[in-house]
Amino acid sequence: MYEEAAAPAALRGVARCVWRSASEGPKRIVPDGCVDLVAGDGGVFVAGPDTAAWSSVTTPGAVLSGVRFRPGRAAAVLGVAADELRDQRVPLAELWGRSVAERLAEGELSPVEAVAGRLADLPPPDSAVAELIARLEAGVARVGEAAAAMGARPEAVWVGEATSLRLEAGAARVAEAESAAVSERRLRRRFVQAVGYGPATYLRISRFQRAVALAPRVAGLAALAAAAGYADQAHLSRDCRALTGLTPRRYFRGSSTVDVAERDRLRSA
Incomplete structure (x- = not known):
């Protein structure tokens, strides 16, 4: 199960969406240029901007909830440069202290409420x-x-x-x-x-995100590569292997990964 919703009005300047997820097994998480605040399964952590896929493993039946920040806005909210979080899963207690992290872990505070509490003194976006x-x-x-x-x-x-x-x-x-x-x-x-990384890396990741979003509606890898803005199918293949660890035929086949369909977007945790 993965449910994604628009961020509440108060968070829309900093958050792309809010989400809830429960998984029976490991879930492939691929780069999307975002940073997530994640709570559930006894822990609270920040998932930094990724440059390669990683596997999310939770206790059977555990439900995670999170806030996915807009690219470029997480650093101001979290109080740490995004490149310090790159390819990291950082316990929130290391960033915001044990009190807030424990309240989130115990369900006394939701990720949305925790982020909302940080917005009063937030600097404007660059x-x-x-x-x-x-x-x-x-x-x-x-x-x-x-x-x-x-x-x-x-x-x-x-x-x-x-x-x-x-x-x-x-x-x-x-x-x-x-x-x-x-x-x-x-x-x-x-x-x-x-x-969290330079413009060239961000361009590579955003182009792959575009391919994932288009995949359910475009038949064939060559057509998908063209629609997403790749030079050719080989270009798509190289980026797919680098970002997901799978060939395009395996990754976009649907049964090989849970985050291809539009309802299970990238970085669902």
């Missing part, structure tokens, strides 16, 4: 990071495309590739491009701290 996330999720083929589209504001571009674009576009001086590169590096640091 607008440049948020815009870059949105552009990467919009289906660009390369990070440079998103950076070029943000070129009107020097602070809101991606390092390296975007600097080359500036020079090719006729930057008046090398110093001008170098100055832009400083802002680009600063943005990259902010992106990594907010999301």
Whole structure:
């Protein structure tokens, strides 16, 4: 059983959804660019942003509940940079103290209530990071495309590739491009701290998420690769193996994993 619902109005600026899950066996969790606060089965932990699949194993009959944060917003709520949580399952007591963690574990406090209690002094989202996330999720083929589209504001571009674009576009001086590169590096640091990894990794993961969402409606791996924005089927195959540990034929077959169907989205725990 896996049930997902829209986040309550008070949490919609920081949470993508809330969920409940019960599983009779191990469940494959694949990267989705998000961080989750998870409570149940006698524990409370934060599941950091993943770069590869992991297996969630719970006591038979145990029910987990959680809040899935919007990409880029977990760090502010949790009080720790997202890259420090990358590929980690961190007990909440290490972040918020034993009192809150114990109340969550005992059912006195829900994950939604715990997150809501942290919002009063929450800083606003980083607008440049948020815009870059949105552009990467919009289906660009390369990070440079998103950076070029943000070129009107020097602070809101991606390092390296975007600097080359500036020079090719006729930057008046090398110093001008170098100055832009400083802002680009600063943005990259902010992106990594907010999301957990760099824009190139986030683009790879969001593209795979798109393939998973499209899979129930698209017949054939070649067509799925094209619809999701991959260069070709081989490109999809490489990313699928890297992110899930399975070939596309096994992963998208449905019976091989519980998180392919739309009702069982990525990272259901």
